[in-house]
Amino acid sequence: MEVSLFDLQTGQKAIISRLKEGEMFRKKLASLNIRVGKTIRKITAEPLRGPVVIEIENTEATIGMNMAKKIVVEPLEAE
Amino acid sequence: MKILLMGNPNVGKSAIFSRLTGVNVMVSNYPGTTIELKKGKMKLDDRLVEIIDVPGTYTLEPTSKAEEVAVRMLEVGDVVVNVVDATNLERNLYLTLQLLEQDIPVIVVLNFWDEIRHLGIQIDAKKLEAHLNVPVVPTVAVTAEGIKKLVSRLPEARAHANKYSEEARWSEIGKIIREVQKLTFKKHTFLEKLEDLSVKPLTGIPITLSILALVFWLVRFFGENLIAYLFDPLFELYLPAVTGLSNVLGEGSIIHDVLVGTLIEGKIDFVQSMGLLTTGLYVPFAMVLPYVFAFYLVLGVLEDSGYLPRLATLVDAVLHKLGMHGLAIIPMLLGLGCNVPGALSTRILETKRQRFIAATLMAIVVPCMAQTSMVFALLGPYGIKGLGTYFVTLFIVWLALGFLLNKVLKGETPETFMEIPPYRIPYFGSLAKKLWMRIRSFLTEAIPFVLLGVLIVNILYVLGIIDWISEAAAPVIVGIWGLPKEAVASLIVGFLRKDVAVGMLLPLGLDMGQLIVASVVLTMYFPCVATFVVLFKELGAMDLIKSTAIMIVSALLVGGILNALL
Numbered sequence: 166m167e168v169s170l171f172d173l174q175t176g177q178k179a180i181i182s183r184l185k186e187g188e189m190f191r192k193k194l195a196s197l198n199i200r201v202g203k204t205i206r207k208i209t210a211e212p213l214r215g216p217v218v219i220e221i222e223n224t225e226a227t228i229g230m231n232m233a234k235k236i237v238v239e240p241l242e243a244e
Numbered sequence: 245m246k247i248l249l250m251g252n253p254n255v256g257k258s259a260i261f262s263r264l265t266g267v268n269v270m271v272s273n274y275p276g277t278t279i280e281l282k283k284g285k286m287k288l289d290d291r292l293v294e295i296i297d298v299p300g301t302y303t304l305e306p307t308s309k310a311e312e313v314a315v316r317m318l319e320v321g322d323v324v325v326n327v328v329d330a331t332n333l334e335r336n337l338y339l340t341l342q343l344l345e346q347d348i349p350v351i352v353v354l355n356f357w358d359e360i361r362h363l364g365i366q367i368d369a370k371k372l373e374a375h376l377n378v379p380v381v382p383t384v385a386v387t388a389e390g391i392k393k394l395v396s397r398l399p400e401a402r403a404h405a406n407k408y409s410e411e412a413r414w415s416e417i418g419k420i421i422r423e424v425q426k427l428t429f430k431k432h433t434f435l436e437k438l439e440d441l442s443v444k445p446l447t448g449i450p451i452t453l454s455i456l457a458l459v460f461w462l463v464r465f466f467g468e469n470l471i472a473y474l475f476d477p478l479f480e481l482y483l484p485a486v487t488g489l490s491n492v493l494g495e496g497s498i499i500h501d502v503l504v505g506t507l508i509e510g511k512i513d514f515v516q517s518m519g520l521l522t523t524g525l526y527v528p529f530a531m532v533l534p535y536v537f538a539f540y541l542v543l544g545v546l547e548d549s550g551y552l553p554r555l556a557t558l559v560d561a562v563l564h565k566l567g568m569h570g571l572a573i574i575p576m577l578l579g580l581g582c583n584v585p586g587a588l589s590t591r592i593l594e595t596k597r598q599r600f601i602a603a604t605l606m607a608i609v610v611p612c613m614a615q616t617s618m619v620f621a622l623l624g625p626y627g628i629k630g631l632g633t634y635f636v637t638l639f640i641v642w643l644a645l646g647f648l649l650n651k652v653l654k655g656e657t658p659e660t661f662m663e664i665p666p667y668r669i670p671y672f673g674s675l676a677k678k679l680w681m682r683i684r685s686f687l688t689e690a691i692p693f694v695l696l697g698v699l700i701v702n703i704l705y706v707l708g709i710i711d712w713i714s715e716a717a718a719p720v721i722v723g724i725w726g727l728p729k730e731a732v733a734s735l736i737v738g739f740l741r742k743d744v745a746v747g748m749l750l751p752l753g754l755d756m757g758q759l760i761v762a763s764v765v766l767t768m769y770f771p772c773v774a775t776f777v778v779l780f781k782e783l784g785a786m787d788l789i790k791s792t793a794i795m796i797v798s799a800l801l802v803g804g805i806l807n808a809l810l
Binding site for chain 2: 196198218227
């Protein structure tokens with residue numbers, strides 16, 4: 166069941182299934198290797214409409230809340 | 245010949261630059277430490293070649309200012325040393341492939357080679373070299389491992405001018421990664437657990453507060469002890485010499501006034517005498533330098549550990565309400581050391597609006613360490629009541645002003661998107677080097693201004709100009725701020741040096757309330773001239789005028805309110 170990265174539970178791993186915005190957005194995310202098909206782990210979301218922090222391979226990244234809403238992921242079963 | 249060092253942000257380009265050229269540059273563990281091109285020279289087979297440290301970029305598609313710079317540099321460079329973070333090979337290779345599409349010889353450096361083993365990564369550098377068809381050299385820049393090899397293989401750099409589409413690039417990268425990189429199981433280390441804990445709000449906020457408290461305590465602890473056990477005793481030894489000089493010159497002569505200053509109750513008072521050889525030396529060396537040293541020691545550890553991007557993440561939501569990114573915390577922190585590097589580092593923010601807000605807030609509210617040291621001396625005796633009121637007032641002004649600017653200025657703050665580097669144990673060598681660079685720039689750039697400030701005070705007094713200005717400024721200084729009109733001398737000197745200016749408040753016999761008002765006003769009303777010049781370069785004339793108007797108005801207002809309350 167697909168959810169946005171914003172709605173994904175903290176600590177959960179997921180596979181990025183699609184992006185809800187075009188070219189520029191895709192390229193921006195790709196600069197940190199955040200691409201469709203990649204597995205990510207949501208580390209946390211900051212309070213007060215703050216950003217989401219994820220881990221992707223050996224990179225950690227801070228992603229603004231609205232950007233996180235446009236990243237659609239498929240949660241993986243808990244290990 | 246020009247050799248370009250290029251790569252993603254925070255892969256160690258500057259560390260390699262330092263190793264190649266012997267030129268010391270700032271190296272930290274956060275993306276965007278290098279904000280402008282740095283050039284140096286290196287000897288290669290008896291020839292002198294130029295090495296250029298290009299700010300980090302993820303792609304060669306010029307979407308941001310940093311990337312535009314990088315693309316433009318390609319036209320003037322002869323060889324590219326592509327520095328790659330071996331711990332993030334896949335995404336770093338994207339830029340590598342793009343570089344291989346340019347008609348310029350490339351050599352690849354796999355930096356952080358020492359870190360991959362702990363991360364359970366195996367990379368076959370030989371295979372990678374075969375795939376890319378350019379030399380690949382593993383390095384550990386901070387310990388110089390692999391640097392000689394890099395230099396010896398520079399002539400082998402090769403150009404390819406491949407042509408890929410974006411999709412083809414990623415599929416090529418996928419193929420390379422499958423063949424050259426193996427991932428094995430890794431245990432989570434303590435540092436990795438700490439990485440998660442320091443961005444999760446429930447644990448991250450207490451961690452941040454503890455770090456801030458620790459920083460404050462360490463700076464005061466180091467500073468006070470350096471003063472008590474090192475610098476004050478040194479000046480005790482120096483006192484007889486300068487007293488002798490005073491006797492020879494004779495009190496009251498102009499040369500005595502300029503060199504030794506006024507005697508307080510017949511004796512030299514290093515803080516109040518205001519001579520070039522007394523106050524002019526005592527303030528920078530015995531009152532400010534110890535704290536500057538302590539602050540930069542602690543800041544260096546924070547920078548090199550990788551903590552700052554995590555702090556930026558934690559405060560991002562709050563800073564967005566002030567019209568900035570979380571990363572704007574970096575200019576604020578650097579500004580606490582000295583406003584000049586603080587103003588320069590606003591370049592890590594991508595929009596003009598953010599840079600304006602950050603630079604203005606920093607220049608108005610953030611006291612540099614030189615000023616803070618003197619405020620410690622002035623308000624320290626009143627304990628938390630004095631120092632606390634000073635810092636809390638500034639913090640509230642920072643919040644209020646940022647909130648207001650964000651409301652008033654047109655435009656929006658783009659969403660935050662940044663990389664957080666891993667925690668790293670700082671290397672002693674790099675810490676020491678960075679500390680020395682900062683102390684040296686304090687000694688060479690600040691001390692001439694301190695002496696100039698002291699000299700100008702003397703000249704203005706002698707010519708009677710200060711009396712004249714203090715009459716003219718009395719309505720504001722006495723009427724609004726409740727300070728004696730003599731305080732005007734301190735405000736004039738504050739244009740040059742804030743530390744000397746704060747020191748000049750001492751002989752005025754102010755009460756605690758007045759001392760707080762005066763310290764806050766001195767912090768806010770205007771940046772020192774060095775900062776002003778940098779702001780002019782960074783913001784341009786129009787924005788600087790706006791920024792200055794905001795400063796003056798808020799200093800009048802906040803000083804007035806404080807005067808009414810205290």
